[in-house]
Amino acid sequence: MAILGLVGKPNVGKSTLFNAMTEKVADIGNYPFTTINPNIGTSFVTSPCPCKELGVQCNPNNSKCINGIRYIPVEIIDVAGLVPEAHKGKGMGNKFLDDLRQADAFIVVVDASGKTDLEGNPTENHNPVEDVKFLLDELDMWIYGILTKNWDKLSRKAHQQKNTAKLIAEQLSGLNISEEQVINAICNLNDNPTKWTDDELLNLAKTLRKLSKPMLIAANKADYPGAEENIKKLKEAFKDYIVIPTSAEIELALKRAEKAGIIKYDRANNDFEIISESLNDAQKNALNYMKEYLKKHNGTGIQELLNRAYFDLLNMIVVYPVEDENKYCDKKGNVLPDAYLVKKGTTAKDLAFKIHTDIGNKFIYAVDARKKIRIGADHELKDGDIIKIVSAA
Numbered sequence: 008m009a010i011l012g013l014v015g016k017p018n019v020g021k022s023t024l025f026n027a028m029t030e031k032v033a034d035i036g037n038y039p040f041t042t043i044n045p046n047i048g049t050s051f052v053t054s055p056c057p058c059k060e061l062g063v064q065c066n067p068n069n070s071k072c073i074n075g076i077r078y079i080p081v082e083i084i085d086v087a088g089l090v091p092e093a094h095k096g097k098g099m100g101n102k103f104l105d106d107l108r109q110a111d112a113f114i115v116v117v118d119a120s121g122k123t124d125l126e127g128n129p130t131e132n133h134n135p136v137e138d139v140k141f142l143l144d145e146l147d148m149w150i151y152g153i154l155t156k157n158w159d160k161l162s163r164k165a166h167q168q169k170n171t172a173k174l175i176a177e178q179l180s181g182l183n184i185s186e187e188q189v190i191n192a193i194c195n196l197n198d199n200p201t202k203w204t205d206d207e208l209l210n211l212a213k214t215l216r217k218l219s220k221p222m223l224i225a226a227n228k229a230d231y232p233g234a235e236e237n238i239k240k241l242k243e244a245f246k247d248y249i250v251i252p253t254s255a256e257i258e259l260a261l262k263r264a265e266k267a268g269i270i271k272y273d274r275a276n277n278d279f280e281i282i283s284e285s286l287n288d289a290q291k292n293a294l295n296y297m298k299e300y301l302k303k304h305n306g307t308g309i310q311e312l313l314n315r316a317y318f319d320l321l322n323m324i325v326v327y328p329v330e331d332e333n334k335y336c337d338k339k340g341n342v343l344p345d346a347y348l349v350k351k352g353t354t355a356k357d358l359a360f361k362i363h364t365d366i367g368n369k370f371i372y373a374v375d376a377r378k379k380i381r382i383g384a385d386h387e388l389k390d391g392d393i394i395k396i397v398s399a400a
């Protein structure tokens with residue numbers, strides 16, 4: 008499963024965002040994920056469940072359906088705090104980079120209120136564009152450091168053996184960079200890597216970072232007056248990136264109010280209903296303020312952040328494997344039991360392998376359960392597809 012990493016300097020609201028994303032609420036319940044590490048949590052992406060459109064009652068197994076919306080679990084890592092010169096191993100530098108290695112994509116969290124400086128201390132009018140630039144520079148220097156370790160020896164060997172891309176991909180193993188990606192990244196450089204300049208190596212590190220760690224920007228504390236101006240600046244400076252205004256504080260407050268039985272949070276409609284009758288004026292005012300915020304901003308941005316990270320940045324789609332193409336159920340009769348998040352471009356046979364190696368190896372054909380037609384091994388799946396795999400396994 009693709010893992011999302013949260014990164015950012017201290018005090019931007021990273022922990023609040025992590026908790027807002029991963030704290031369990033009664034409705035969504037517990038999932039059997041073993042916590043390998045306290046900074047890894049489960050959150051959810053949402054997608055319309057086919058049950059509504061097909062007029063069937065689903066019995067989800069690996070996910071949850073609430074009012075026709077599927078909640079599909081995903082993993083989030085709260086990456087250890089970033090300090091300047093982390094790439095040199097300063098502060099929590101090495102821990103930061105180790106955590107980051109596990110992430111397939113990352114969310115850069117910045118303080119859009121402009122009230123924290125580059126080190127995370129209180130200030131006024133700080134431009135968060137600087138924070139993103141600083142983070143990208145840190146990452147580039149980190150990859151550059153790995154790339155150029157024993158470079159003299161490596162480049163001589165690569166030149167002799169004429170296998171530069173392969174050796175670089177090996178040097179960067181752990182970053183999930185394929186040989187093809189390296190071939191693309193070095194196509195404009197001299198054939199002889201011993202001739203590459205320092206600037207060229209740094210640029211190469213940058214290109215490889217973009218390929219291996221796609222990112223989006225969470226402009227957090229968007230609820231502060233004045234944040235709008237900074238959000239504009241971020242969108243202007245990072246046109247190629249997805250920038251999403253978020254209020255982690257409001258999302259977390261609503262989640263906790265929901266858990267405490269004070270409200271019923273209607274996430275799909277960015278609204279909530281107050282169900283507790285014993286609230287004081289301060290609580291009522293706070294809830295009214297949050298209600299207004301949800302209406303004005305179309306939500307807190309947290310679900311949008313997760314969905315866009317998986318669906319747009321990581322190019323994933325949701326497919327539903329079933330064993331009976333007429334009843335859309337598994338062997339036990341559970342309707343639409345599993346929702347799989349897979350990369351766009353996944354074929355019927357790839358899906359078979361994801362279900363079980365044996366099913367993949369003995370794949371015969373598949374059935375598009377909506378259209379009731381047979382599809383071949385190489386048929387590319389679409390978002391929302393319901394697929395039956397027929398195999399000799």
Ligand SMILES: Nc1nc2c(ncn2[C@@H]2O[C@H](COP(=O)(O)OP(=O)(O)OP(=O)(O)O)[C@@H](O)[C@H]2O)c(=O)[nH]1
Nearest residue numbers: 017018019020021022023088227228253254255256
């Ligand atoms: N107004 C507002 N405040 C927020 C928001 N998110 C976080 N905060 C506040 O910002 C402060 C810092 O939040 P944290 O979540 O502790 O920040 P952090 O980035 O995890 O900080 P470190 O743990 O030091 O790395 C806290 O007082 C939060 O309540 C938000 O969306 N809006």
